[in-house]
Amino acid sequence: MTAGPPAQLMGVEVHSSVRLLTREPFSHDRRVMVVHLTDAGRALQEPIADLWRTLEQVSVRDLTPDQIQESTTCAHIVEKSVRDHSRQPPVR
Template sequence: MPVPTHHTPSTAGEGPMSYAIFQLARAHRARAAAMLREMNLHPGQELLLMQLLDRDGQTQSELLESVGLDHSTVSKSLRRMQDAGLLVREPAEHDRRVMVVHLTDKGRAMREPIAAMWRALEEISARDLSAHQAESFVRVAYAITDAINNRDIAAGESE
């Protein structure tokens, strides 16, 4: 196993995998945030754009559910994105209280820059891995995600 290039607190020895996940997530999020800043986006806005690029005209509630962020974060992001000319929000015809989100031409033009950002982040992240290691990592990462999410569900049921 490679030796960490940074100082690991002694208490992290109680959860070396969890601490490694924390370090990985922090480094990945910081690199992604820097790349997003170059595109004049804030972290999380690319996720909203990606959802709308796949299916334009979603309600704010649908977007909220699909990206897994809290209501205030999504509302603030959508407002900033509307101010930047990436999308418009309009009341739904069936219920004026429901807001439907549509991309503008400027928002639709973000498809390739966002795809390029994900490709570049993937290349940076997997630079020192073989194809097999990268595939294994993805499987393991999703297995850990499922274990954590299933544990949360199980804990909620037993309370």
């Protein structure tokens, strides 16, 4: 799932405040901010990736391959619904 600009901005602000990343204006367009991980942010990349891998493995370990596929299909439908929340709901 992707995050929109307000959520992205909030995330950047929070992570900047705890010094996990830095922001600086882009040299050719001062309206654009360039975001870089700090050493502390880079140090967290692998531990966070490990947490996500573990979560993925644990969350599907008791599911059959068909159940995993069905769950993934449903998750994509939910994601699309959230992304397209402003459109009219389907008529049933």
